[in-house]
Amino acid sequence: MDNEFIELQNKWNNNKKEIKLSTNSLDKIHSKIRKKEKENYFFYYGTITILLATLITISLFFYSVAPVKELLSRIGVGLMISGLLFRIIIEVISIYKAKKINNLDSALKTTENTINFHEFRKTIHNVVAPVVVVLYTIGFYMITPEFSLYIAYWNLVLIDISYVIIGGILFIIIRKSVKKEMQKLNDIIKLKADITD
Numbered sequence: 001m002d003n004e005f006i007e008l009q010n011k012w013n014n015n016k017k018e019i020k021l022s023t024n025s026l027d028k029i030h031s032k033i034r035k036k037e038k039e040n041y042f043f044y045y046g047t048i049t050i051l052l053a054t055l056i057t058i059s060l061f062f063y064s065v066a067p068v069k070e071l072l073s074r075i076g077v078g079l080m081i082s083g084l085l086f087r088i089i090i091e092v093i094s095i096y097k098a099k100k101i102n103n104l105d106s107a108l109k110t111t112e113n114t115i116n117f118h119e120f121r122k123t124i125h126n127v128v129a130p131v132v133v134v135l136y137t138i139g140f141y142m143i144t145p146e147f148s149l150y151i152a153y154w155n156l157v158l159i160d161i162s163y164v165i166i167g168g169i170l171f172i173i174i175r176k177s178v179k180k181e182m183q184k185l186n187d188i189i190k191l192k193a194d195i196t197d
Contacts, residue, residue, distance in 0.1 A: 039184055084132075121185060
C-alpha cells in the first residue's frame with residue numbers, strides 16, 4: 001500500500017513538472033508572438049508616418065509653391081495625392097485588422113485569423129502597392145509638361161531622372177522592410193501553430 005502511494009505521489013510530482021514546463025514554453029511562445037506583433041505595428045505606424053509626411057509635403061508644395069493650372073497637371077496631382085491617401089487608409093485598415101486578431105480566442109481560430117491577415121498583407125504588397133506606385137508615377141509625369149514651361153529643359157530632365165533613381169532606392173529599402181514584415185507574420189503563424197499542436 002505504501003509503495004502504491006509513493007508511486008502515485010511520484011507520478012503526481014512528475015506531472016506537475018510537465019505542466020510547469022509546458023506553461024513556461026507557452027509563455028515563451030506568447031512572448032515571442034507579442035514581440036513580433038509589436039515590431040509589425042511599428043512598421044505599420046512608420047509607414048503611415050512616412051506616407052502622411054509625403055502627402056502633406058506634396059499638398060503644400062502644389063498649393064503654395066507650384067500651384068498647377070492645366071487640367072492634365074491637376075489630374076496628375078490628384079493621382080499622386082489620392083494614391084498616397086489610399087495607401088494611408090490601407091495601412092490604417094491593416095492596423096485595425098491586426099488588432100482584431102484576438103489572442104484570447106481559441107488557438108486554432110487565432111491561427112486562422114493570422115493566416116487571413118497574412119494573405120491580406122500579401123495582397124497589399126503584391127497588388128495594391130504596385131498600383132499606387134504606378135498611379136503616383138503617372139501623376140508625376142503628367143505634371144512634367146506644365147513644369148517644362150517654367151523650368152529649364154536640363155533641370156526637368158534631371159528631376160525626371162532623379163525620380164527614377166530615388167524611386168529605385170526606395171523600392172529596395174521598402175522591399176527589404178516588406179520581406180521582414182512577411183517573415184514575422186510567417187513566424188507568428190508557425191508559433192501559433194505550435195500552440196495548437
